[in-house]
Amino acid sequence: MSARVLVADDDEDIRAYLEVTLQLAGFHVLLAADGAEAVQAARSGRPDVILLDVMMPTLDGLDALRQLRDDPRTGHLPVMLLTARVQTDDAICGLDAGADDYLTKPFDPDELVARVRAALRRAETQRTRNPLTGLPGNESILARLSRWLTRGAGFALLYVDLDRFKPFNDHYGFLRGDDALRGLATVLQAVRDELDDPEAFVGHVGGDDFVVLVRPELALTAARRICERFDAFVPTLYDPDDRSAGSIEVPDRRGVPQRYELLSLSIGIASTEVRDFAHHGDMVATATEMKRYAKSRTAPGSDYAIDRRSPEDGVEMEVELP
Numbered sequence: 398m399s400a401r402v403l404v405a406d407d408d409e410d411i412r413a414y415l416e417v418t419l420q421l422a423g424f425h426v427l428l429a430a431d432g433a434e435a436v437q438a439a440r441s442g443r444p445d446v447i448l449l450d451v452m453m454p455t456l457d458g459l460d461a462l463r464q465l466r467d468d469p470r471t472g473h474l475p476v477m478l479l480t481a482r483v484q485t486d487d488a489i490c491g492l493d494a495g496a497d498d499y500l501t502k503p504f505d506p507d508e509l510v511a512r513v514r515a516a517l518r519r520a521e522t523q524r525t526r527n528p529l530t531g532l533p534g535n536e537s538i539l540a541r542l543s544r545w546l547t548r549g550a551g552f553a554l555l556y557v558d559l560d561r562f563k564p565f566n567d568h569y570g571f572l573r574g575d576d577a578l579r580g581l582a583t584v585l586q587a588v589r590d591e592l593d594d595p596e597a598f599v600g601h602v603g604g605d606d607f608v609v610l611v612r613p614e615l616a617l618t619a620a621r622r623i624c625e626r627f628d629a630f631v632p633t634l635y636d637p638d639d640r641s642a643g644s645i646e647v648p649d650r651r652g653v654p655q656r657y658e659l660l661s662l663s664i665g666i667a668s669t670e671v672r673d674f675a676h677h678g679d680m681v682a683t684a685t686e687m688k689r690y691a692k693s694r695t696a697p698g699s700d701y702a703i704d705r706r707s708p709e710d711g712v713e714m715e716v717e718l719p
Contacts, residue, residue, distance in 0.1 A: 399425040400517055403444035405435035405461070406479060407453045411502070415448065415509070422510040432456030436464050439471045446516045448500075450479045451491065459491055466495040475516040479504075529575055530582035532601035538608055541598055542677035545610070546669075553616035553668035555701075556684035557585065557623065559605035560692065564647040564657040565634075577634050577660060578605065584626045585609055588619055608684075613670035616703065620664050624699035631660050643697075663692035664701035671705060 402424045404415045409430075416426045427442045429435040432449070433456040439447055447465070451458040458478055465471040478491045478499040491499060497516055500509060525536040533541075545552050559581060566574040582599070585607055589597045597619075598610040611619050632640045639645045644656045665688030667680045674680040683704050691702040 399423055400445040401425045401427060401443065402513060403427040403429065403435060403438055403442060403447045405429040405432065405438075405448065405453065405458070406450040407431055408450070411450075411479075415504075418504075418506045418509060419513070422513075424513070432458055432461030432464075435461050436468075436471075439465055439474065440468065444474065445520065446513055447474055447476045448479055448513075449476055449496075452481070459494060462491055462494050462496055473520075475520045477512060477516060527601035527603065530579055530601045532582055532586075532599055532607070534601060535603065538600040538602065539677060541600070541610060542680065546674060546677055546680070551613050551669045552610050553613045553666055553670070554680050554684045555609040555611070555616060555620055555623075556665040556667075556681070556688045557581075557607040557609060558663045558665075558688050558692065560661045560663055560699075561657050562605040562660065564645065564655075565660055568645045568647050569634075573634065580630055580634065581605075581607065581627060581662075584623060584630060588622045588626060591622070592619060613668045616666050616668055617701075620666060620701040620703070623664065624662055624701060627662050628698050635659065658697055661697070662699035662701075663688050663694075664699070665689070665691055666701060666703035668703065 402419050404412055404419070404426060405428075406412050406415070407430055412428055412430070416428060419426050427438050427444055429438045431453045435447065435449060436456070438444070449458040449461055453461075456464075462476055462478070465474065465476060475497045476495070478496045479502065480499055481502050497519070498512055500512060525534050526532065527534045542554070559577070562574065562577070565577060582601065585599045589599050589609065589611075592611060592615050594612050594615055597612075597615075600608045600610075602608060609619060609623070635645070640659075644658050646654050646656055649655050665684040665686065667674070667683035667687065669680075674683075687702040687704050691700045694700045
């Protein structure tokens, strides 16, 4: 399906030029003659990218941009400003107001098309990334799993779960909870970058669940380093008294105070070194099973469990714990 580009310019000749240029490049084009029409068309026409002339009657491009950014239906759309060379100061103001890019008139058609495609690529990347941590999200994770399984590349999936995150959020609030998630993301990326694996991958499934993909022989090294780094980082998230106590007190659903130990990780590992997986869902299910096994531990701190079952083992579970 062709990407939809909304063009807003009060000059009929420029609108026609942009329409033809973009259509020849394979885009579906929507047209608006002023800023007010552009805002309405953006709400109803569901464009993928918007080109806004700065100088327009009724509602100029900058005011239209502000309305687009303030509307949750259109606030996420990439917007490119169109300016005359003497209006570059307006373009700078537009970038400050939330524009993604700008082009000066007259346009080079090849540059115009390239800029639109670049805006679409950036928007697609943002859609597939977690807004809190900036890590690739579910779409990217599943695409990577499917691609690696299809090409037969050996790899291991580490499913990383943050334990006791809800009590931490309840006790300290969501902003401190976000700090914990961002801190975990930093730990995962640091460990990934230390590994001898240029294709190692870190993704954020959502909430307090993350994944790491590495070569099979690096899975245990990665899991150990993640656990060690995170356990060293965790005390910095707590107030001094709670850190000294090694726990926090949070009421349960009935209002009865309960003690919760410091945050830790449970990591489940599934590897193609042990068995073949026909579908990425099977691999995720195995890693999830191992994660639950790791979570059942009683010792404080983070732990991991790796699946060692071969297809001949049937349902008998063999795991390795640190």
